[in-house]
Amino acid sequence: xxxxxxxxxxxxxxxxxxxxxxxxxxxxxxxxxxxxxxxxxxxxxxxxxxxxxxxxxxxxxxxxxxxxxxxxxxxxxxxxxxxxxxxxxxxxxxxxxxxxxxxxxxxxxxxxxxxxxxxxxxxxxxxxxxxxxxxxxxxxxxxxxxxxxxxxxxxxxx
Amino acid sequence: xxxxxxxxxxxxxxxxxxxxxxxxxxxxxxxxxxxxxxxxxxxxxxxxxxxxxxxxxxxxxxxxxxxxxxxxxxxxxxxxxxxxxxxxxxxxxxxxxxxxxxxxxxxxxxxxxxxxxxxxxxxxxxxxxxxxxxxxxxxxxxxxxxxxxxxxxxxxxxxxxxxxxxxxxxxxxxxxxxxxxxxxxxxxxxxxxxxxxxxxxxxxxxxxxxxxxxxxxxxxxxxxxxxxxxxxxxxxxxxxxxxxxxxxxxxxxxxxxxxxxxxxxxxxxxxxxxxxxxxxxxxxxxxxxxxxxxxxxxxxxxxxxxxxxxxxxxxxxxxxxxxxxxxxxxxxxxxxxxxxxxxxxxxxxx
Numbered sequence: 001x002x003x004x005x006x007x008x009x010x011x012x013x014x015x016x017x018x019x020x021x022x023x024x025x026x027x028x029x030x031x032x033x034x035x036x037x038x039x040x041x042x043x044x045x046x047x048x049x050x051x052x053x054x055x056x057x058x059x060x061x062x063x064x065x066x067x068x069x070x071x072x073x074x075x076x077x078x079x080x081x082x083x084x085x086x087x088x089x090x091x092x093x094x095x096x097x098x099x100x101x102x103x104x105x106x107x108x109x110x111x112x113x114x115x116x117x118x119x120x121x122x123x124x125x126x127x128x129x130x131x132x133x134x135x136x137x138x139x140x141x142x143x144x145x146x147x148x149x150x151x152x153x154x155x156x157x158x
Numbered sequence: 159x160x161x162x163x164x165x166x167x168x169x170x171x172x173x174x175x176x177x178x179x180x181x182x183x184x185x186x187x188x189x190x191x192x193x194x195x196x197x198x199x200x201x202x203x204x205x206x207x208x209x210x211x212x213x214x215x216x217x218x219x220x221x222x223x224x225x226x227x228x229x230x231x232x233x234x235x236x237x238x239x240x241x242x243x244x245x246x247x248x249x250x251x252x253x254x255x256x257x258x259x260x261x262x263x264x265x266x267x268x269x270x271x272x273x274x275x276x277x278x279x280x281x282x283x284x285x286x287x288x289x290x291x292x293x294x295x296x297x298x299x300x301x302x303x304x305x306x307x308x309x310x311x312x313x314x315x316x317x318x319x320x321x322x323x324x325x326x327x328x329x330x331x332x333x334x335x336x337x338x339x340x341x342x343x344x345x346x347x348x349x350x351x352x353x354x355x356x357x358x359x360x361x362x363x364x365x366x367x368x369x370x371x372x373x374x375x376x377x378x379x380x381x382x383x384x385x386x387x388x389x390x391x392x393x394x395x396x397x398x399x400x401x402x403x404x405x406x407x408x409x410x411x412x413x414x415x416x417x418x419x420x421x422x423x424x425x426x427x428x429x430x431x432x433x434x435x436x437x438x439x440x441x442x443x444x445x446x447x448x449x450x451x452x453x454x455x456x457x458x459x460x461x462x463x464x465x466x467x468x469x470x471x472x473x474x475x476x477x478x479x480x481x482x483x484x485x486x487x488x489x490x491x492x493x494x495x496x497x498x499x500x501x502x503x504x505x506x507x508x
Binding site: 013017020021027079113141143148149 | 172176179180183201202205206208209211212213217218219266267268
């Protein structure tokens with residue numbers, strides 16, 4: 001009887017250690033999925049896709065809030081159309097994330113080449129400010145706005 | 159009792175090992191997560207080219223561009239920046255293309271960006287300060303331009319309605335002259351008056367006179383050349399301003415006469431003096447005028463009529479009374495021409 005009790009205690013301890021190892025394994029496996037190199041690559045792909053979409057006319061080319069499929073801010077020739085920019089600013093953040101087809105958070109702003117932010121319907125930026133986000137991809141595109149060259153900055157972050 | 163103690167040791171070992179493993183994993187994770195934000199630059203050149211192809215001249219608020227518009231160098235305000243650079247290049251005006259690109263890029267691009275623009279491998283402008291750490295390049299086709307060819311065409315129904323072209327017109331001087339012999343006080347002199355016409359509505363970009371003649375290199379100075387009766391030094395040339403071949407009376411000079419010429423009729427007056435021989439124009443004397451012309455096409459007639467004028471050559475004898483004006487007028491009839499008819503009209507004084 002005593003022998004079997006000892007065996008039972010050892011068994012319980014073994015199970016306990018095994019459980020800890022399983023937990024550690026899955027924690028590590030999840031961490032591997034979150035490898036910053038993988039994330040940065042993923043962010044880069046999404047950032048290119050989003051900025052690439054925004055420099056187009058969008059779809060349909062004269063899209064409205066009711067029929068927008070792809071958000072594009074220009075006339076197709078690198079020139080920002082103010083009405084499209086305004087509609088983009090009016091859209092719900094999560095709706096824009098869906099239209100831009102990304103699971104990451106984004107932060108968008110326009111600035112003149114000297115770094116001065118451009119007002120977009122009373123806001124100096126759209127989306128969520130990354131603050132001190134660890135994984136962030138920032139992508140600039142040069143466009144024409146109000147007869148000037150401007151930087152369109154898209155920051156994608158997690 | 160002894161067995162229970164062994165069990166305790168085993169548990170403590172296992173817990174210690176687990177704690178060490180967890181700690182290690184957490185430290186490694188922290189190392190991985192501290193990544194710096196990354197900025198991609200590989201769209202910059204492509205974007206700038208597209209933006210330059212989009213921005214129109216009338217949109218630019220640039221002092222230099224405004225000057226070019228005011229003085230008529232830039233005619234089409236609807237041109238994009240790239241169109242304008244291409245037009246300057248096509249007109250072989252690289253200096254102007256350089257100055258234009260420099261002004262535009264310095265105005266539009268912050269100093270941390272370098273930029274280089276080439277048209278058909280010909281460098282138009284390059285700004286490479288600070289030294290580049292990252293390069294990005296892009297190409298774009300500009301259609302409708304070719305060096306030294308018409309720069310713009312509006313094509314509809316397979317025929318051109320109007321166009322702007324860059325043209326070089328050459329006005330040749332025939333071998334001609336006279337004014338035989340003479341002395342310092344009474345030299346022989348031949349006066350040649352040449353009229354030629356430039357199209358109306360042109361913008362003259364360059365005009366040079368290539369002077370090749372034989373005149374007296376000694377004696378009193380006199381005014382050899384006058385253009386359109388103007389008194390400015392650039393439209394006159396005295397004998398002492400000519401560069402003679404050493405020890406000879408032959409002379410070859412090139413003179414900038416852009417400011418002296420006008421669209422329409424122009425008049426060149428030459429006074430060729432000589433004391434020991436006779437003054438005359440050598441083959442190879444001509445005026446070369448570059449201009450930009452806005453034209454509307456006409457229906458070309460297959461019957462072509464051209465008129466060639468002799469210059470008005472007069473001759474004043476020198477002290478020995480020898481004289482005799484002369485002129486040779488070469489002209490060209492295309493090989494394909496048929497049904498050629500010619501007539502000679504002579505108007506002279508004896």
